[in-house]
Amino acid sequence: MTEPLLQVEDLRVKFSTEDGIVHAVDGISYTVNAGQTLGIVGESGSGKSVSSLTMLGLTRNQGADIEGRIMFQGKDLVTLPDDDLRKIRGNEIAMIFQDPLSSLHPFYKVGVQLTEAVHAHRNVSKSAARDRAVELLDLVGIPDPSRRVDQFPHEFSGGMRQRVMIAMALANEPKLLIADEPTTALDVTVQAQILALLDDLQSRLGMAIIIITHDLGVVAEITDQIAVMYAGRIVERAPTSAIFGSPQHPYTWGLLKSIPRLDSPRGEELVPIAGRPPSLIKRPSGCHFHPRCPYVREEHKRIDPGLEPVPDDPTHSVACLLTAELRQRIWRGLSEGETSATLRHLVVEEEQQPATAHAAPRVAEDDPS
């Protein structure tokens, strides 16, 4: 097996603030192979954006305390000097962002911003850079690119602006493209177009993609692997088919149950995940998810689960204290339309305590938030 394109090992990012230390990313590891697509899924504040901004060194001047390793083509991006990292940024690793409206400079023509990306890493003539800009706009499916190249961002629609952002990211044919919530700010129909475009570009250019999103539905179609993040950690990591086929973590179940589906029975309710994301300054004890977990047990408030492979599948890892057999039974129940309230008795039975009459989703009394 060849060496992976990107290997993140035990990455930790902390910020010191007046209120205390924010543990934005707390020991995450993952790998991305050349040409592969990884989806990183989680709520806002789960550290998914910070981890990728850190990869590009964009959290460095914000007083971030960074530990761990980010190996990219034999170089550790955590310790790489600023100027060497700058040469990778926008060149070998490119990034697009959530809001294409504010991510383009309002005062410069689209063509100027595109050629700037080319000139940042290539010593080419002005006219060559301009030709490249037109070519890039054409590549991302913007009609009439030789005219559009001389327009300002405010003359483009939201979807078209995101295409411009993608064109800019592709300017130097990166080996890895990081897309941070690329479709969140767009209309649903446009979302699908942008995702299809990314998928198409990947098969044509052969780059690896990391898609960061809060919406599992977005990444279902185009990712090979999915990592689910919660409170700065990866709580479940598996091939996409396994995440949808046999999800293991209660948080992943929650995410899956909150996606609207066309084929679900009429009248079936969407189930939001109860509670709020935890504070990253004062995190819950034990399993960080325990205050919101419907299947919590007393000992889960003390024991901090590690990310372990599930018994029958080495490519699938989960950080959960429930036994594999129990998780399987709960997921089967959930997929048959039962709710966490009715399934909680499974946990209680296993705990061999007298079954309490009502086992509604319980919020721990010692919830620090």
Place this chain on the structure above:
Amino acid sequence: MGRYIIRRILWGIAMLFIVSAVIFLIFYILPSADPAVLRAGRNAGPAQIAQIRHSLGLDKPVWRQYLDYMQQVFLHFNFGYSYQYNVPVRQLIFSRLPATIWLTVGAVIIWLAVGLSIGIVSAVRRRSILDRTTMTGSLALISAPVFWLGLVSLYLFADDIGVWKIFPGQGAFAAANNPLQKAEAMILPWLVLAAATSAIYARYMRASMIDTMSEDYIRTARAKGLPERTVIRRHAVRSAITPIVTLIGLDVGTLLAGNAILTETVFNIPGVGRLLYNAIGVSDLTVIQGITLFGAFFIVFFNLVVDIAYAYLDPRVRYS
């Protein structure tokens, strides 16, 4: 773009009419002294005063007086005669304008150079010792009254009374014969006038830069792999300076309108501000009125310049 400029020009002209009417009304309603009495001199009888009142047209209804005045101003560029000096107001103002323009232009260049660069560096090196020192210093400069700062600078650096006899002092500008001497004479006034304003500009620029640096497009510029100084110069400063342009227009306008009155008085510079100061002292109404109208013109004019400059700086304005 052409239509935008024409619209702004028309609006500017309308503005001047409104301002002129308001000025005229204020001076009519609130006469600090009766112009006819002032004109007549100390020993004049009532008949004499009435005669002067008639010859000046002060016995006509106010709207008639206003129309006469405006007709003179617009058709003949005539602002009336000074009671005190007995010369046309226009001539008085024109003889004083060069000194004020000298003072203003030099001070503007200094405060922009100093203020903007301090603002940019403080924003980029936020919370550094440099940032804290300059921001504290700027607060001190903003708090120091111009006349005090002027007197202290004379006491310390003027070549006649100064502790260190380095720069020409009071009245040097009036005595200067060539541009070089004039510039030399202006060094202290420029610094004094620019001090407080550059401090204000430094603070504005710093705040504007800090806002801009947190914009998404700055992150995009960094993600492209541009060197940090290009990110700052081409992307951040370019946006952050736009609101400052508005300030420049207003400040230049008000300075030319006589707002440098304190600096001109302290350094004995024969500018428009001094003229206004003297005119107020002796209730020379036509002069006060003339300078106010001139001032209004400068402010309207520089606002127009700002609006047009703004359209060039921010492409989004052009199309709206």
